[in-house]
Amino acid sequence: MKGFDDFPCDLIIEILARLPAKVLCKFRCVSKRWYNLLTDKDLIMRHAELSKRKPLLLTRKYISDANGEMNGSKVTVELTSMDMEGNVTDEFRDVLDGHVHTFISCYPFSIICCMYSIYVCNPSIRQVVRVPYPSNARLYNVGFGYLPKLSEYKIVHLLYHSFVGDGKIGCEIFSFKHGEGVDSGSWRTLGDYPCRAWIDGHPLCVNKTIYWGLVSTSWNDKSILSFDLDNEEFSIISYPVCNSEEYSSLVYTKIMGCLCLVGCSARASTLDIWLLKDEKKKIWVMEYSISLFTSSVRFLGPCDNQCEEILIHVEQRGLICYSVKDQTYRGIEKCRAMKNFNKPCLYYDSLIPLRFTTRRFE
Numbered sequence: 413m414k415g416f417d418d419f420p421c422d423l424i425i426e427i428l429a430r431l432p433a434k435v436l437c438k439f440r441c442v443s444k445r446w447y448n449l450l451t452d453k454d455l456i457m458r459h460a461e462l463s464k465r466k467p468l469l470l471t472r473k474y475i476s477d478a479n480g481e482m483n484g485s486k487v488t489v490e491l492t493s494m495d496m497e498g499n500v501t502d503e504f505r506d507v508l509d510g511h512v513h514t515f516i517s518c519y520p521f522s523i524i525c526c527m528y529s530i531y532v533c534n535p536s537i538r539q540v541v542r543v544p545y546p547s548n549a550r551l552y553n554v555g556f557g558y559l560p561k562l563s564e565y566k567i568v569h570l571l572y573h574s575f576v577g578d579g580k581i582g583c584e585i586f587s588f589k590h591g592e593g594v595d596s597g598s599w600r601t602l603g604d605y606p607c608r609a610w611i612d613g614h615p616l617c618v619n620k621t622i623y624w625g626l627v628s629t630s631w632n633d634k635s636i637l638s639f640d641l642d643n644e645e646f647s648i649i650s651y652p653v654c655n656s657e658e659y660s661s662l663v664y665t666k667i668m669g670c671l672c673l674v675g676c677s678a679r680a681s682t683l684d685i686w687l688l689k690d691e692k693k694k695i696w697v698m699e700y701s702i703s704l705f706t707s708s709v710r711f712l713g714p715c716d717n718q719c720e721e722i723l724i725h726v727e728q729r730g731l732i733c734y735s736v737k738d739q740t741y742r743g744i745e746k747c748r749a750m751k752n753f754n755k756p757c758l759y760y761d762s763l764i765p766l767r768f769t770t771r772r773f774e
Contacts, residue, residue: 424449429458433536433763434502456591456763460520463761468501469494469744470522470535470757472515475505487511489524493535496733498744506540514554515755518617520762523556523567530554530567530586532594534766535759541594541766543567543586555615555622557641563590565597566641568622570611585644593767602644611637616714618666621691623649625664636664636671638691652686652696659684665722666714667736672699674722685736700736714758723756731756 428436428450436459440447449455475488486507493502514525524531527550530543545551555568564587571582588597611624622639626648636649651662652673659675666672667687673696675684685700713723720737734741 425452425455425458429455429462432501433459433463433761436763437537450763453591460760460762460764463520467496467758467760468535469496470517470533470759472512472524474511485510487526491533491535494744496744502535502538504535504538508540514551514615515757516554516556516615516617517757517759518556518558518565520760520764521556521565521766522757522759523554525551525554527551530569532565532567532766534762534764536761537763537765539766543594543597544599545586546599553611553615553624555617555624555639557617557620557622558590559620559641561642564588565590568615568639568641570624583646591764593765595767616664616666616671617641618671619669621671623664623671634662649688649691649694652698654684667722668720683736702734702736702739713755723758725755 428439436450440450471492471494473490473492475490487510488505488507489512490503490505492500494500508524508526508531509529510526512524512526514523516523520534520536522533522535524533524540528545530545530551531540532543533540549571551569553570555570556565557568558565567586569584569586571584583602584599585602586597586599588594611626614625616623620641622641624637624639626635626637634651636651638647638649639645640647654675659677661676663674663676664671665674667685671688671691673686673688675686677684681703683700683702684698685702686696687699689695689697721733721735723731724734724741725731731744732741733744
């Protein structure tokens, strides 16, 4: 330890930033000097930057008591973290106010939304913090995004419990600063959004914009509601023109940092992928048409913000990581074996706290 003092601080940061957050949290107990080092802003930000190269998956399952029953309104949820090879990196449990209906992520954090409660979770340091919500309204469509320029996270809740104005529905936003904890945030009412259609429960954040699918009975009327986190404005994006009879479903996700739509054709065993090349002009371009499997697709999701891979849950095959560029795939075995399987969240390992500590950083 005496020789350790002779190392330059930037070199120490480069070494420690390559270790998992769970290990670094244990190191904080070594001494006051180690605690100060491992809560330092530069180390935390460098660790977060390097972690983006190794995305992790977070899955959930509900835990019942000895009689196989849930404990009233409280629900115990087991959260399992694993790498993209399917190796479990951590597992922990927490008690929530009801079953989870929205489970989404943005960078190091995940949003766990129940009927009347919202939680922000940093699985890397096992922190689950309830968001203060003054209303008794039910929580349905909750989006989550991050503004790097302002170092600010935003939870966007579409108010589904009451219609306001001329055929429009209200919206409210909870904002909290990066590194200042959830308790530092507050709610505010934004106003109305420009439609009255039903919104699906799987929002997606891409490049500072949150997207929701608008549910419609007609294929030609299908569209996506977008919310720009920067200027806080809504807009509607129509689906690309295509033959509706070719596809059993059309799912939106992201590839290489772009919003994309994936047409699943069970009959032809193919995936057709459109990328939104210009959001302002609402221009879609079909980039890929790839062979799939005879098994049906249950859902798709992003594998990383910038790579050309997507996660696909295929019946009889479990969760696979598919490269749209090379048209190759690899299975994630742990997910295939899970009995109570749910759609996973993608996140990055991080030391960023969700609660105030004695040492704060910007």
